[in-house]
Amino acid sequence: MRIAIGSDHAGFRLKERIKGYLLGIGVEVLDCGTFSEDSCDYPIFCYSVAQKVVKGRARFGILICKTGIGSSIAANKVKGARAGLCHNETAAKLTREHNHSNILVMGSMFVSFSKAKRIIEAFFSAQPQSGRHRRRVNEIRMIEDATLLKEFQLPRCRRYRPCSG
16 A cells, blocks of 8 residues: 655654654555655645545545644645544544545644554544445535536525624
């Protein structure tokens, strides 16, 4: 299995430890950066990892930044990327099963190395589920393709105003 991995400066140390762990269990790793703790902007590393995954050059991606939030947002801008932010094993399992996520995102502020290993194991071992979960992932794909409006009647939104009193 080949994994693309990336981080910003705040996730660099955890990324390096995860990289060593993955290599130790026989996983090929494409390190998309950053390559030091020098301050850097994370979106380019997220884009690189997401591109490797959606183009089939890596089976999964792993991204690490301080909170994981920015990396999730950036990676999910790439068509076909389904990045799930996970701070525990349950979330990792469910993001694969329910959302068919192909990129695992973690926040170094919230996840220790030992916890990251458990999260990664849960993510890798979970399988995407079919039925309603596949239907929902297909709806996400249709949003990406801007075809959802053609296929579905969107619900009307209700407007509520505060009482003036």
